[in-house]
Amino acid sequence: xxxxxxxxxxxxxxxxxxxxSTHVLPEPLDEPRLVxxxxxxxxxxxxxxxxxxxPVFAELFSGHKLWAExxxxxxxxxxxxxxxxxxxxxxxxxxLLGEVYNEAGEHWDLHLKGAGMTPxxxxxxxxxxxxxxxxxxxxxxxxxxxxxxxSRALCVIGSSTPVWREKQERGAMVLRLAHSHxxxxxxxxxxxxxxxxxxxxLAEHVLNLHYPExxxxxxxxxxxxxxxxxxxxxxxxxxxxxxxxxxxxxxDNMSILGITFDFGPFAFLDDFDAHFxxxxxxxxxxxxxxxxxxxxxxxxxxxxxxxxPFISVDxxxxxxxxxxxxxxxxxxxxxxxxxxxxxxxxxxxKLVEQLLKLMQNSxxxxxxxxxxxxxxxxxxxxxxLRDDFVDLxxxxxxxxxxxxxxxxxxDYSEVQRRExxxxxxxxxxxxxxxxxxxxxAAESxDYSEVRRLHEVLSKPFEEQAGMEQYAQRPPDWGxxxxxxxxx
Ligand code: AMP
Ligand code: MG
Numbered sequence: 010x011x012x013x014x015x016x017x018x019x020x021x022x023x024x025x026x027x028x029x030s031t032h033v034l035p036e037p038l039d040e041p042r043l044v045x046x047x048x049x050x051x052x053x054x055x056x057x058x059x060x061x062x063x064p065v066f067a068e069l070f071s072g073h074k075l076w077a078e079x080x081x082x083x084x085x086x087x088x089x090x091x092x093x094x095x096x097x098x099x100x101x102x103x104x105l106l107g108e109v110y111n112e113a114g115e116h117w118d119l120h121l122k123g124a125g126m127t128p129x130x131x132x133x134x135x136x137x138x139x140x141x142x143x144x145x146x147x148x149x150x151x152x153x154x155x156x157x158x159x160s161r162a163l164c165v166i167g168s169s170t171p172v173w174r175e176k177q178e179r180g181a182m183v184l185r186l187a188h189s190h191x192x193x194x195x196x197x198x199x200x201x202x203x204x205x206x207x208x209x210x211l212a213e214h215v216l217n218l219h220y221p222e223x224x225x226x227x228x229x230x231x232x233x234x235x236x237x238x239x240x241x242x243x244x245x246x247x248x249x250x251x252x253x254x255x256x257x258x259x260x261d262n263m264s265i266l267g268i269t270f271d272f273g274p275f276a277f278l279d280d281f282d283a284h285f286x287x288x289x290x291x292x293x294x295x296x297x298x299x300x301x302x303x304x305x306x307x308x309x310x311x312x313x314x315x316x317x318p319f320i321s322v323d324x325x326x327x328x329x330x331x332x333x334x335x336x337x338x339x340x341x342x343x344x345x346x347x348x349x350x351x352x353x354x355x356x357x358x359k360l361v362e363q364l365l366k367l368m369q370n371s372x373x374x375x376x377x378x379x380x381x382x383x384x385x386x387x388x389x390x391x392x393x394l395r396d397d398f399v400d401l402x403x404x405x406x407x408x409x410x411x412x413x414x415x416x417x418x419x420d421y422s423e424v425q426r427r428e429x430x431x432x433x434x435x436x437x438x439x440x441x442x443x444x445x446x447x448x449x450a451a452e453s454x455d456y457s458e459v460r461r462l463h464e465v466l467s468k469p470f471e472e473q474a475g476m477e478q479y480a481q482r483p484p485d486w487g488x489x490x491x492x493x494x495x496x
Contacts, residue, residue, distance in 0.1 A: 010057040013065060018078035018107045025214060028207045030082035035072030035104055036125025038168030038180050043067050044451060045459045046164040047150050050186055055111050061164060070184045071166040072124055079107040083127035088194030088261025089311050091295055096201060098194060098261050099129025102137060105190055118190050123182040136172045140448045141496030142181035143459055145272040151439045151466040152269050157247045159269040160187040174495045189219055193312040194261035200315035212319055215265055230319040235328045238309055240267025242332050245305040246339035252278035252375045254298045256288035260311045274492040277438045279483050281368035281375040290494045306332045347379045349430045350418050360414060363407050371399040374482045376438050383430025386423050387415040435469035436480045442487025443479060
């Protein structure tokens, strides 16, 4: 365990120099206070969880203090936003404070979001409000606990600094952790600004630091791109299987590591709805729930375009062709497991699709359906779940097919079935209304609800005593909350 002043820095990205980022000091928030910290994320830095409660912790993560070895930098990048190219973006309100390496030899970027203006702030104020910082914190840690690759969050620090959005709010900062903060948009920036030397430097950096095994391949850059395609296919399969809607899949929000990144108006589905749009500024539904799959490929094509100087067009096309089949394989594998199946049959895809259609038509709670399906043997479970469906004839037909499929799958005990299914079907997810309750309390100075919710979501598959209220469908007011995009 380390004390806060014992962190060891090795700022590899900063060393790439001024073409890649700009030195900027964080602008402190007034009266900083700890809102919530993640013990699991603290452990990634070998930090003793007790240090989160010390005043110096809140000072470090609100811009008042800095380690001598930190080198705060705002990164430059660009990206395709809602399909159109924006030539220059960059960290408009976040700073890469430095890279810390832990005792296991892993490097973690410390990225402070809401740290004030940078050369890339454009029209923005460089700030983040408490509400969006809490949402990013809860989502990062909840996705990780579900087994969905994501950036992590160490803490949220609140303050008394006023920040104007639709109304006056309070500024906050969230400390994000990731092995890298390099986005698809970094490659696009150097490609479209025609800076081949820097682009090659960036590619070398990513290859050496994040995909070293690809060095062994005959075409290292191609191997790296393939790996990025594979990781994205797997990540998006997990989003779809667990009902996660990202909301702003612009290429500047896509990580080169294939982790979920940059949380805005995201949502987990309550009722299953393939057409769900969580971002209310997304009028055309470009980033609707079901569109995330083709958009994943679209984004990879945008990255492929920027990698043309290193990889032949034919090879890029071939690698892109891996995306859909890989996505489908991962998705189906996870959905089979969610249904309690251990073997594969050709018609399983159909079984899943028919179920989703029935859920869509009846407004069935996506998370609770699967959890309850595993509570009991198949016959009893479907008999109990039947009440949630409107088209009973179709549901009964599906239930018969499902029971027959389960019977063919194998002979296992009720306990085995439950354990196996509960291990992949969460009881607790970050429902928008739960986040909203925690935010409302935090905005009035009570952080206990954010902390409790974070705790519950850190063990989503484990039934926790006294936490029934976190495993309910939303009340009417919490069903279709409009989450503001201004964060
Ligand atoms: P996002 O939609 O949050 O991914 O942000 C898109 C771009 O806008 C990024 O370059 C952000 O850094 C920038 N940005 C978002 N909010 C602010 C803000 N309040 N101040 C400055 N820049 C911002
Ligand atoms: Mg972003």
